[in-house]
Amino acid sequence: MSKLIDDMYVYDAHCHLESLKDKSTKPRILAVAATELNDGLKLARYRQNNPLAKIGIGVHPWYIQSNLTLDLITEKLETAILKYQPDFIGETGLEKLKPEFDLQQEIFHIHLQLAQKYNLPVVIHCVRAYNELLAILSKFTSLRGMVHAYNANSETAKQLAKKNMLLGIGSIILNESSQLSKSIEKIPLEQLLIESDAPYMPYGAKEFSSSGDCILYAKQLAENKKINLTEIISKVNQNFITLFNSAVTR
Numbered sequence: 001m002s003k004l005i006d007d008m009y010v011y012d013a014h015c016h017l018e019s020l021k022d023k024s025t026k027p028r029i030l031a032v033a034a035t036e037l038n039d040g041l042k043l044a045r046y047r048q049n050n051p052l053a054k055i056g057i058g059v060h061p062w063y064i065q066s067n068l069t070l071d072l073i074t075e076k077l078e079t080a081i082l083k084y085q086p087d088f089i090g091e092t093g094l095e096k097l098k099p100e101f102d103l104q105q106e107i108f109h110i111h112l113q114l115a116q117k118y119n120l121p122v123v124i125h126c127v128r129a130y131n132e133l134l135a136i137l138s139k140f141t142s143l144r145g146m147v148h149a150y151n152a153n154s155e156t157a158k159q160l161a162k163k164n165m166l167l168g169i170g171s172i173i174l175n176e177s178s179q180l181s182k183s184i185e186k187i188p189l190e191q192l193l194i195e196s197d198a199p200y201m202p203y204g205a206k207e208f209s210s211s212g213d214c215i216l217y218a219k220q221l222a223e224n225k226k227i228n229l230t231e232i233i234s235k236v237n238q239n240f241i242t243l244f245n246s247a248v249t250r
């Protein structure tokens, strides 16, 4: 693997299948999250062709189906976990200004229960709901995972570290007035991952993002933290391996 991947290659800790349509022959080290309940088959096929990819099973809070009962959602998720043997649970989480916040919390709770049951890391989406996130996480004793597109202060980062949560750093780091940019100096590199969230969250005027953008975020992180780029990349890649490779072997 080390011969195929150069030192400046940043592992993408969070992206989506919609960004991976090209037929690249280069090995890709990335974690591809599900957005909908039925994404399992497509993701499993992707991993078959790209064995270095990690895949998730989960329902993004924008795509929860309020017509399904909680029991049925649990059953569908568990069936997909057993069938496709994902490397992590996600994307799941909370977004305060989106509809049905109570239901979002219940469904998020189901994902966390399954992550704990199958000893899998969980990939969390959290927008304007860090207090609720911490409250739900406090009900669990043995979870680990990442909060993707982290954008909050260093105190919240510290609380999340106590819950074994790493933080995904993406295009928000390029915005110097973001909460993240203001707090990043105080957040230890041991807690950080780099992610594209491709094809979403592009930077500048770009229409879509891609995993290749991760190098730019790593450079910005190096600048903000005054640490050299090779050290940044080596550490975030190591954090990726620790988080996703420690999943139950398939």
Ligand SMILES: [Zn+2]
Binding pocket: 014, 015, 016, 033, 091, 148, 197
């Ligand atoms: Zn995402």
